[in-house]
Amino acid sequence: MRRTKLDPSSSPLAAFGVQLRRSRESKRLTQVALGVLIKFSDSFISCVERATRNPTLDFAIACDEILETGGTLELMWWAINHTALLQGFPEFAALERKALEIRLFELGIIPGLLQTTEYARALVTAAVQRGSISKEQAEQRLEFHAARQQLLERSPLLHAVLDESCIRRPVGGPEVMSRQFDHLEEMAARPNVTLQVAPYSLGEHVPFTMVVELLALPDRSVVAYSEAQARGFLDRELTKVRSWERDYHQLQVEALSKTASLELIRKARKELSP
Numbered sequence: 001m002r003r004t005k006l007d008p009s010s011s012p013l014a015a016f017g018v019q020l021r022r023s024r025e026s027k028r029l030t031q032v033a034l035g036v037l038i039k040f041s042d043s044f045i046s047c048v049e050r051a052t053r054n055p056t057l058d059f060a061i062a063c064d065e066i067l068e069t070g071g072t073l074e075l076m077w078w079a080i081n082h083t084a085l086l087q088g089f090p091e092f093a094a095l096e097r098k099a100l101e102i103r104l105f106e107l108g109i110i111p112g113l114l115q116t117t118e119y120a121r122a123l124v125t126a127a128v129q130r131g132s133i134s135k136e137q138a139e140q141r142l143e144f145h146a147a148r149q150q151l152l153e154r155s156p157l158l159h160a161v162l163d164e165s166c167i168r169r170p171v172g173g174p175e176v177m178s179r180q181f182d183h184l185e186e187m188a189a190r191p192n193v194t195l196q197v198a199p200y201s202l203g204e205h206v207p208f209t210m211v212v213e214l215l216a217l218p219d220r221s222v223v224a225y226s227e228a229q230a231r232g233f234l235d236r237e238l239t240k241v242r243s244w245e246r247d248y249h250q251l252q253v254e255a256l257s258k259t260a261s262l263e264l265i266r267k268a269r270k271e272l273s274p
Contacts, residue, residue, distance in 0.1 A: 006051055012080045015091065016060075017051040019076060023067040024049075038062035054080060071150055072097050078144050089232040092213075092225045093148055101157040101216035103248055105198075105208050108165050110180060112145060113152065114187055114195075119180045120145045122172030159194045161248075161255050163206065167197065167268045174272040181269040188262060197261040202254055207247035214241070214248060 008018040024034050024045075031042040031049070040059055047053035055063075060077040063069070075094045096102065104111055110119060124138040133141070152158070167184075170177055188195040198206050213225045224235045224244050235241060256264060 011051065012076065012091075013054065014051045016055060016073065016076045016080060017049045019069075019094070020045075020055075020063060020067075020073060021049045023063070023069050023073070027067055029067075034063070034066065037066045070097050070154060071147070074147060075144075078140075078147070089227075092232055092234050093144075095215055095217065095223060095234070096148075096213070097151050099156055099215040099217055101159070103159045103214040103216075105161045105163070105212045105248065105251065106166055107163045107209070107211065108169060109171065110162070110166050110184070111160060111211075113149060113158065114160060114184060115145065116176070116180050116183045117142070117146070118176045119171055122176055155190075155192045157192050159196075159252070161196045161198055161251055162261075163198050164200045164264070167265055177272055178269055181265050184265055185262060188258065194258060195261055196252065196255040196258060197264050198251060198255040199264070205254060207251055212244060212248070214245060 006014045006018050008015040024031070029037075031045045035042040035045055038059070040062070044053065044059075048055045048059070055073075055077055057074070057077055060073040064071050064073045067073075072094045075097055076091075078093075102113070104113070109123065112120070115123075120142060124133065124141050127133045128135055128138050167181070171180070184195060187193050211225075211227045215223050215225070217223065221236070222241050222245065224241045226233050226235070255261070
């Protein structure tokens with residue numbers, strides 16, 4: 001049978017097809033054998049791999065389980081079927097799912113991996129009120145938020161540096177913020193999580209003026225991700241990634257220690273009540 005060559009960068013559907021084929025072949029399964037295991041026809045699998053049919057969510061989840069992809073295909077399914085996510089983000093989230101180590105810096109809001117559901121809902125509700133997204137898109141973002149956070153069950157190393165603005169900006173009201181602060185403490189207590197705050201006093205010495213995330217992948221490569229207002233950007237260019245790594249290392253040194261960071265978070269929680 002003639003093999004269809006797909007460019008994974010041409011569309012989210014093509015990226016899904018390429019990833020599915022690579023994952024299946026790495027397990028040395030034919031389309032027929034995979035179909036028996038996941039209870040889908042081999043013709044449907046063939047169409048998905050050639051990007052001529054859309055996968056279903058059940059299909060993506062079943063493939064993830066059998067092919068042991070760590071939820072990658074489910075996240076890629078979101079990129080195909082939902083328009084609520086920032087362009088470029090689903091592709092990054094699929095790589096994030098595989099990462100052995102995640103280093104991130106956030107400005108203004110608590111990063112998604114550390115958000116409570118209530119905090120995330122407050123953010124998307126505000127976006128609906130502004131007219132930026134629809135109610136349906138808001139629900140899609142919340143569903144994706146829940147799916148993304150499942151990667152923490154795999155316990156990758158997570159190092160998060162939060163600009164002080166993340167804990168100073170009130171989101172959702174005092175009760176939501178109080179629960180969010182409690183959640184940060186719970187996350188920081190995990191052995192695989194390091195949480196730091198970059199205080200306002202660092203001023204111009206904070207090296208980043210945007211969201212930054214660095215992923216260390218199983219093949220020992222490192223990819224970088226950042227966001228602008230309209231879209232996210234995934235970068236593998238070695239010189240740029242190395243530069244961001246140097247800046248991040250310096251930020252880790254200059255940010256508050258883990259203990260001092262938690263003290264600042266507790267202080268912010270106390271200040272919620274008059």
